[in-house]
Amino acid sequence: MSLLIADSPHVSPSSEKKMPSLIQSTCAYCGVGCGVDIVVADGKATSLTGSADHPANYGKLCVKGSNLLNTIDLTNRLLAPEIDGKKVSWQQATNYVAEKFSDIIKEHGKDAVAFYVSGQLLTEDYYLANKLMKGYIGSGNIDTNSRLCMSSAVSAYKRAFGEDVVPCTYQDLEQTDLLLLIGSNAAWTHPVLYQRIERAKKINPLMKVVVLDPRKTATCELADNFIQLKPGSDGAFFNGLLNYLSENGGLDADYIAKNTEGFTETLAQATTWSVAKVAEYCHVSEQELTLVYQLFCQSKKAITFYSMGINQSSSGVDKCQSIINCHLASGKMAKTGCGPFSITGQPNAMGGREVGGLANQLAAHMDIDNPAHQDKVQRFWQSPTIATKQGAKAIDMFDKIASGEIKAVWIMATNPMVSLPDRDKIAAALKKCQLVVVSDCVDENDTLAFADVKLPATPWLEKNGTVTNSERRISRQRNAVLPAGQAKHDWQIIRDVAQAMGFSGFDFADVSDVFKEHAQLTHFENNGERLLDLSGLSQLTAQEYHELTPIQWPVNEQYPQGCDRVYADGQFNTASGKAQFIAVSPQLPKQRTSEQFPFVLNSGRIRDQWHTMTRTGKTSKLVAHTDKPYLYLHPSDAKTLAVVDDDMLNITASTGHAIAHVKLDDKQRAGECFMPIHWNKSFASHANVSALYQSIVDPISGQAECKQGAVALTKKSYSQYLSLHTVSDVELEVSADFWLKNTTAYGDAYQAAFDEPIVDAMLWCQQATGLSGEWLQFNQDSQSYIVCLQAGKLVALAYFSQQWPVLDVSWLEHVLSEETLEFATIQSLLLGIASNEFNQGKQVCSCFNIGEKTIVNAIAQGCTSVDKLGEQLQCGTKCGSCKPELASMISLHKASEPLAVNELGAG
The missing domain is CATH 2.40.40.20 (Barwin-like endoglucanases)
Structure with a gap:
């Protein structure tokens, strides 16, 4: 098959329609950065599979990635610019945003404006947003929702190594002797990596996996040991490990002496953390603690794999540092199967870090408060000004919006009303803000409700650029279809606004031009100062950029094909060239329980x-x-x-x-x-x-x-509960005291609850759905069963009860897909009784729609391994996301009897 790039200037629209083409792109979800192959025919994406040759996933995809093409319809798409709720042209919208920002800057200064961006942006989008704010507006006020994800890990890497560099690769996870997973439910959050670890453990049964978490999650199904820590006590665990290494011959004195600084002070702090003290602090037994400490001490190779459970803390940097301290002290660092490995949550959190998307960065891993770096970046950009101090980080940014210090904010590809803490405070800030501009691909969400200006951006499948995954691997995210409606790429929107503001440094015709400038900046007067060096990619032609294959940085004269192992020579990016130990004093969370909030x-x-x-x-x-x-x-x-x-x-x-x-x-x-x-x-x-x-x-x-x-x-408690399934849209916000909405194969499913019961259930349903047809109702024991038929086809089904109605989804999908219902089926609907063949309970395997009861019965009949369940039912054989749950079900039901199929009624 030929490689087709939908918005490449080398491909004409007519050629797209003549033959199916294969587009290689990157998944839109987590920081694993899986490659995907998309087949395009007649301008539409028709199928998607994992890229067998992509080194992040080798053909595997999780259930979310496998279903990407099921998420790309135009429902709730923002397809045209809007100002104050009215559609306008792009020229009107661009000029309006440019003029408003310029006027506010002129009247109140450069720090009166801010950008809040996202790890959903591509690197090129991020680069231009950062360039506009820091080099042309001259403020540091650009921050990203990645602040909520990995900024503690960034700060710890920077403090310890002198640069934000993740020193591990995915292959290390497969080649280690000991894997510590802490603050990560990888089975659910990074399932493709989890499956790689699972496979590695089968190949090497001597490999040990230890999970440390306040919850026993699905990830624990792979664990040899599980330590159920007290929430927030992670720093003490690693201080105790460092002390144990010192007392039990686990230190690498030669590595410490040659390659590090600050060890004596750090160890002095850790020596107070005996096994007994750590056990008491973390609420675990001394025996299980000692076992894990021994494993780390005696293993030649060890990886600590950590994520949000470590980072999202009021002492997250110190927790990350305590992990790094143990790896530096033991010499389990910059070697195969060794190191502190932070895993990011978003697809391009690392790309944003590379270009300076955080308020405390400048660009290309240079420091915003370093005069030499300021001069270097300004000369490269030839910009009229440069940011000279840190801007407002995410939480501070919205505090400053609330106080009136920041008067205009441009939010790109993120929903802070949902993701930032203290929702009411965020709402009050956005309500007060003089100008709220939102670039997004959706027409409505919690944040867009506050937007003065809506700018339609392209989503995944339409976007074109690069992302960098958690192992520093740059991959192309290629568009498979053309932008819908009037949507533009984020880099184009930023470019156009910058030019409308009168700035001359944004003359980019193609996304490859933006990437090339970013790559050139990483090399500009670098002189080996920073590992982030993309000089080997800085002269790519547009065609070479479009054909770029996944590669790990640095990419330069020394590493023309990229580099997987960094710091192997013991040289770090600090002033002394040595890694820094930092003494850590463990702190418990600031949000404490009380009598009022227990x-x-x-x-x-x-x-x-x-x-x-x-x-x-x-x-x-x-x-x-x-x-x-x-x-x-x-x-x-x-x-x-x-x-x-x-x-x-x-x-x-x-x-x-x-x-x-x-x-x-x-x-x-x-x-x-x-x-x-x-x-x-x-x-x-x-x-x-x-x-x-x-x-x-x-x-x-x-x-x-x-x-x-x-x-x-x-x-x-409520006085009445409703389960409503319909092909029409329903607005419940006004009439229901509590409601939920789910997408189904037939339309939408709603749950609602009422403090005061609906007296005329039939009338309420007719008004809520707006449907006309044959309405039928059956009442029994304070329950109402209501259906609406149009020419014999079911278009609405509502059950009112004094308890939550329970209905089988597969049955509902079946009856709502039938063109004409038989009388017996209508009777069953009005009695709330599902056909036995559909009563399979909660869905476990999303790929093959296999329910809990089917699996439990198979276990009872002898399928006592995940592989056997896969052979008989197919569950776990495609994306593998359900395999930890299957293993848990086997442990729970191995000796059980087959489950009887019961009626599923309303209650």
Whole structure:
């Protein structure tokens, strides 16, 4: 097949229609950076698979990546610019934004404006946004939602190594003797890497995996040992490890002497952390702690793999540093299978770091407060000014908007109303802001409700540029189709606004021109000072750029094909050339429980959803696994609160409140609870978890503490509950006191609850759906079963009850897909009784739509391994995302009897 780049100047539209073409691109989700092959025919993407030759995934994809093409329809797309809710031309919108920003800068100064950008942007988008703000406006006020993801890891790498450089590769995960996973549920958040680790462990059964986490997550299915730490106690664990290494012959004295500084002071701080003290501090036993310390001490190769559970802390930088200290001290650093490996959450968090997308950076890994770097970047850009001090980091940025210090903000490809802590404060800031500009691909979300100007940007599949994954590998994200409507690439929007503001440094005709300038800046007067050097890519022609294959930086004369192993020579990017130990004094979270707020709140992702569900919420396959926001609660706490599975809980914090369903979970510590981050006002009325966290940040990185909050829980009851399934749109925000919305194969599914019951259920349904047809109703025991038929086809189904109605999704998909329903089926609908063949319980395998009851029955009949389940049912054989859950189900049900198929009624 030929390689086709849809917006390449070398390909004519007519040639696109003549033959199917293969586009190689990169997945839009996490920092693994998986390659994808997209088949395009007649201008449409028709199929997608993992790229067999991409070194990040070698053909594998998780369930989210596998379903990318199911998320690209034009529903809720922003397709034209808008000012104050009215569609305008691009010229009007561009001039308006340029004039408003220019006027505010003229009247109030350069720091009165700000950009808040995103790890969803491509490197070229990021580069121009940073160039405009820091080199032409002259302010440091550009920050990114990556501040919430990996800024603590960045600060620790910079402090220890002198540069923000991740020293590990994915192959290290497969070649290590010991893998410590801490603050990461990789099985769900980075499943392709998890599968690579799983495979490596099968090849080398001597490889040990240890998981450290306050919750026993799906990742623990692979673990030889699980340490259930007290939330926020990670720094003490690694201080204790450093002390143990010192006392038990685990130090590499030669490496410390030749390649590091500051060890004596750091060890002095760590020596107070005996095994006994750490065990008490972390709420774990001395025996299990000693076992893991021994493993690290005795293993020749060790990797510590960490993510949000470490970074999202008020002492996140020190936690990351405590990990780095142990690797430097033991010499398990810059060698195969060794090192401190932070894994990023977003597809281009690292690309943003390279170009200076954080407020405390300049560009190309140069420092914003370094006069020599300021001079260097300004001369390269030939810009009229340059930022000379750090700008406002994410939390501070919105505080300054609230205070009126920042009067205009341009938000690109992110939804701070959902992701930033203390939602009410963010809302108040945006409401007060003189000018809110939002570039996005969607027409509505929580943040766009505050936009004065909406600018339509291209989403994945239409975007064209590069991303850098967690192992420093640059990959092309190629567009497979042309932009829809009037959407433009973010770099084009930024370029046009900059030119309308009168700036001359933005004459870019092609995205390859932007990348080339970025690459040239990394080499400009570098002289080996920084490892980020892309000089080997700085002279690419447009065609060479379009054909670029994945490559790890640095890429220069010394490493023309890229470099996987950095710091192998023991030389670091500090002033002395030596890595820096930093003494760490462990700190517990700042958000503490109290009599008023007695529960610790943790948050994170679930398996099949991504961020705020803009994409993943569009496909029923990804919704089915977890179709509602749950608060995961230990059974002993549920008993105290007098709640059971699917009851409702009011969750109250000092900053706000939420409402969620209960999910009993004995895999976490009593007194603690967990809630997913994904739900927002587009999908739920009261399920935004960030509203429950205070704006407390790490003083160095500015990263928010979003893993340990303090909340109160009380049972929440309503007088009436509704399950509504319809092919029409329904507006529940006004009439329901609580509601949820899910995408299904047939339309939308809604759950709603009412403080005061709906008296005339039939009339309410007719008004809510706006549907005409044959309406039928059956009432029994305070329950109402209502259907609407159009020419014999089911178009709406509503069940009202005094408890949550429970309905089988596969059955509903079947009856709503039938062109004409039989009388017996209508009877079943009006009685709330599903056909036995569809009653398979909760979906476990999204790829093959395999339910819980089917799997449990197969286990009871002898499928006592994940492989055997795959052979019989196919579950776990495609993306593999469900394999940890399958393993857990085998452990739970191995000796059980087959489950009976029961009626699924309303309650």
